Amino acid sequence: MNRQQLIAKAQRIVDTRRNDALAQADALHKALRADAVWAQNERALKQAQVDLVMGRGNADDLKRQINSLTRKQNRLLASKGLTAADLQPKYVCTKCNDSGYVNGAMCCCLQKEIRNLIIADSNVINVNYTFDASTETDKHNLAIYKKARQICDGQGNILLIGGTGCGKTYLLTACANHCAQTDKSTLFVTAYSLNATLLDAHLSDTATCQAVLDSLVDVDVLVIDDLGTENVYKNVTAEYLFSIINERIARGKQTFVSTNLSLAALRQRYDERLFSRLVDANRCFVAQLQGADKRFPRPNA
Ligand SMILES: [Zn+2]
Structure with a gap:
């Protein structure tokens, strides 16, 4: 839309x-x-x-x-x-009596509906995962939150690394929600569902395949959660991902990715070309979230 x-x-x-x-x-x-x-x-x-x-x-x-x-x-x-x-009629919004406008200006209730639609359109699963609602207290992680938010408001890509439970999906979702609310067209996908989409496209006719790829390239912000959990299909996964991410970089579009894998494991899993685009130091903020289990103090903490 x-x-x-x-x-x-x-x-x-x-x-x-x-x-x-x-x-x-x-x-x-x-x-x-x-x-x-x-x-x-x-x-x-x-x-x-x-x-x-x-x-x-x-x-x-x-x-x-x-x-x-x-x-x-x-x-x-x-x-x-x-x-x-x-x-009297029972209006939901008593500011505008459900007309959507107050003195010719858009009422906050109409603005809220627009935001909700943008978020629904973006495929984001949890709209409650936001920067403002975050309960993160770890100093290292908070610095990553701050930088990620700046990137959402500006330009550049993000690659979040970290083990299960360290809050990667939360931060990634907060980024997606933030971008969607600031009027960037945003698409949130899991690597698993993206891979299935790419396989379908690969097996379709050329025009359909191109249309799918175009939609993945056109969106202002593409958010891919949990890269590395999907199956690697030969001639599909790494090839299409490279083509999409490469094209997005060329067009100045933003791509945010999270993964459980270490950089070394990422490099080993995908080809060198894709790896170099994913972690491109000039355009990508690579950050490692820490502390899956915050009950125990870390050594050096
Ligand atoms: Zn209203």
């Missing part, structure tokens, strides 16, 4: 809320009018209000009449377990 499609889709979500609120209020009014006493009182009240506005009749008398009819209406409502507030 492009930006305009996202805004239109978010607006439809907000519009649906408004329509629901109005329809609910309307249904209540209709149900109340089935009561003849209510209906008669409501008509009299409206008439008195119109007369007052139009200057028909004695204003003080009309005001007294309106007060009396309003009190009767409230008594009728109370007898049904309702209050005057129940007659």
